[in-house]
Amino acid sequence: MLTRHLGASVRHLVLLLLSVTALAPVYLMVTGSLKSQGDFLDHPWALPSSPRLGAYRTTLNGQFGHWLINSVIVSTGAVVLTMVIAALAAWGLVHWPFRGRDTLLGIIVSLMVVPPVVLLIPLFQVGAQLGWISTFRIVILTYVGLMLPFSIYLLANFFKTIPGSLLEAAALDGASPFQVFRRIVLPLSGPPVATLVVVNLLWAWNELLLALVFLQSDEKKTLMVGITGFQSRFSLDIPTVMAGMVVATLPLVAAYIFGQRYFIRGLTAGGLKGE
Amino acid sequence: MTAHATSVAPAARRARRKASPGLGPIPWVAPAAAAILFVFAYSMVELVKGSFRYQDAWVGLDNFKLVLTDPLFRTAIQHNAMLLLAVPVLVAFALCAAILLFESRRGLAAYRAILFLPYILPIPVVGVVFGQLLQLNGSLNGALDGLGLGGLTQDWLGNPHLALWTMGGVIVWKEVGFGIVLFLARMLSLPEDVYEAAKLDGAGFFRMHLKITIPQMKSLVIFYIISEAIVMVSWVFNYVFVMTNGQGGPGTSTVVTELYIYRTAFQDRAPELASAAAVLLFLSTLVLIVGFFRVQRAGEGTFGD
Numbered sequence: 001m002l003t004r005h006l007g008a009s010v011r012h013l014v015l016l017l018l019s020v021t022a023l024a025p026v027y028l029m030v031t032g033s034l035k036s037q038g039d040f041l042d043h044p045w046a047l048p049s050s051p052r053l054g055a056y057r058t059t060l061n062g063q064f065g066h067w068l069i070n071s072v073i074v075s076t077g078a079v080v081l082t083m084v085i086a087a088l089a090a091w092g093l094v095h096w097p098f099r100g101r102d103t104l105l106g107i108i109v110s111l112m113v114v115p116p117v118v119l120l121i122p123l124f125q126v127g128a129q130l131g132w133i134s135t136f137r138i139v140i141l142t143y144v145g146l147m148l149p150f151s152i153y154l155l156a157n158f159f160k161t162i163p164g165s166l167l168e169a170a171a172l173d174g175a176s177p178f179q180v181f182r183r184i185v186l187p188l189s190g191p192p193v194a195t196l197v198v199v200n201l202l203w204a205w206n207e208l209l210l211a212l213v214f215l216q217s218d219e220k221k222t223l224m225v226g227i228t229g230f231q232s233r234f235s236l237d238i239p240t241v242m243a244g245m246v247v248a249t250l251p252l253v254a255a256y257i258f259g260q261r262y263f264i265r266g267l268t269a270g271g272l273k274g275e
Numbered sequence: 276m277t278a279h280a281t282s283v284a285p286a287a288r289r290a291r292r293k294a295s296p297g298l299g300p301i302p303w304v305a306p307a308a309a310a311i312l313f314v315f316a317y318s319m320v321e322l323v324k325g326s327f328r329y330q331d332a333w334v335g336l337d338n339f340k341l342v343l344t345d346p347l348f349r350t351a352i353q354h355n356a357m358l359l360l361a362v363p364v365l366v367a368f369a370l371c372a373a374i375l376l377f378e379s380r381r382g383l384a385a386y387r388a389i390l391f392l393p394y395i396l397p398i399p400v401v402g403v404v405f406g407q408l409l410q411l412n413g414s415l416n417g418a419l420d421g422l423g424l425g426g427l428t429q430d431w432l433g434n435p436h437l438a439l440w441t442m443g444g445v446i447v448w449k450e451v452g453f454g455i456v457l458f459l460a461r462m463l464s465l466p467e468d469v470y471e472a473a474k475l476d477g478a479g480f481f482r483m484h485l486k487i488t489i490p491q492m493k494s495l496v497i498f499y500i501i502s503e504a505i506v507m508v509s510w511v512f513n514y515v516f517v518m519t520n521g522q523g524g525p526g527t528s529t530v531v532t533e534l535y536i537y538r539t540a541f542q543d544r545a546p547e548l549a550s551a552a553a554v555l556l557f558l559s560t561l562v563l564i565v566g567f568f569r570v571q572r573a574g575e576g577t578f579g580d
Binding site for chain 2 (some may be wrong): 011019022025044045091093095096098106107108110111114115117118119120144145148202204209241249256260264
């Protein structure tokens with residue numbers, strides 16, 4: 001009994017230690033944003049002695065708000081488009097099955113691990129030829145292409161689990177494939193759609209490399225691109241930098257809190273089916 | 276694709292298709308096919324074509340020769356290879372933490388949410404915060420001093436012998452949550468009676484997990500290893516770019532292949548050389564991508580619904 005309690009205490013001690021390690025940088029970021037520069041340099045780990053929001057004012061007065069809006073436009077645009085296109089394609093693949101379809105799905109999902117840096121140079125050259133550099137179009141189009149493989153894969157695997165009898169009955173009633181899709185398939189698809197929205201939103205929001213190359217004018221920068229320059233511009237004003245980081249993270253934390261269940265489901269689905 | 280659908284459709288499907296003639300799946304899959312073909316197929320073809328050219332003239336393998344003899348490219352590849360050493364560390368940490376969580380039903384949800392938090396943070400944010408934390412006069416060294424561990428203080432990012440390992444540590448900090456959540460989800464779905472029986476037989480903590488838990492995690496661990504290997508070889512650009520202000524410094528001590536490609540293409544304006552490097556990077560990830568594909572397919576057989 002005693003060893004049992006001891007074991008439990010050791011367990012919690014280790015978990016506590018891990019949690020502190022996971023949270024320490026986040027703690028530093030949040031408290032740092034509420035301190036004065038001097039306070040931060042003297043006591044980086046202490047709670048703010050007199051919390052102030054001045055750093056947030058400096059942050060948001062700059063171009064930060066603008067970048068935030070750009071990020072919202074690019075992320076939502078890319079995710080909405082991805083969801084529509086992926087749902088149509090997944091239903092197309094499930095409703096009209098053919099030999100080798102599952103192999104094709106396997107190949108499609110493998111595309112999600114192709115490193116974006118490999119695709120970057122040709123995409124940039126096309127973008128330059130079309131005059132699309134520093135437009136949202138090229139970024140959104142690329143994001144859609146990169147998010148589609150996993151989205152199609154997940155939705156197709158979900159659609160396959162919808163009982164055939166349900167679909168047969170509707171077809172016998174003379175419903176067209178589109179009617180079956182809209183009236184039966186989509187209403188059942190809440191959970192996988194929510195999963196994909198959360199996973200894809202996080203991905204698009206956090207993407208740096210493509211946005212860095214495609215969005216060169218200051219007007220069009222996304223938050224992640226802005227942050228990298230922001231850091232060097234305000235390198236002597238740590239609270240302002242930290243406030244910027246908090247603002248850039250908040251939408252994610254909100255999405256995470258609302259969609260944690262779906263997000264975890266999405267991650268494990270990426271691992272193996274039927275988790 | 277369509278020809279196949281017509282020739283092998285089972286009778287039931289055929290009857291249904293008669294009721295809805297037309298183009299079949301084509302309109303449904305066309306937009307996705309167009310986007311995927313553009314972003315992946317077109318790009319790959321153009322990339323390979325570009326890697327054999329210099330200013331529109333065919334130069335054979337010259338670009339590849341130049342890249343392969345570039346000391347910076349070799350350094351970059353070596354750095355990616357060194358970062359691969361973080362993969363076993365990640366697996367070990369994630370497995371241990373997942374087992375500890377699995378054992379502590381109380382507080383599981385809270386611990387899991389906290390340990391998973393780093394994984395959802397944007398890498399640029401992580402880079403900026405750690406960049407501050409790891410300065411010579413930064414908060415980590417301050418904390419070490421305060422704890423009486425002043426001997427452990429280091430110039431984490433400024434020492435060329437240490438900077439890459441520091442980078443690896445930050446990546447582990449960020450990526451381990453993914454493994455924990457992945458492994459824990461599987462553990463929680465394992466049948467409980469096996470554990471009850473093992474406990475009745477007097478199996479201890481280590482024996483139980485070594486004999487029961489870990490063998491059941493095999494395919495998932497392989498999946499995690501492959502995913503993280505792909506990260507180390509081809510997805511570390513964000514960390515390096517943000518934490519070293521795009522330089523890969525100090526000196527060349529944190530230059531990785533992605534940064535080499537980015538700088539060669541967009542700063543040195545030598546897209547041909549960068550294309551050759553990108554082809555080489557793609558070929559090396561291809562091994563991992565094929566592995567990923569096979570695990571994915573095998574997973575369907577083992578865990579299929």
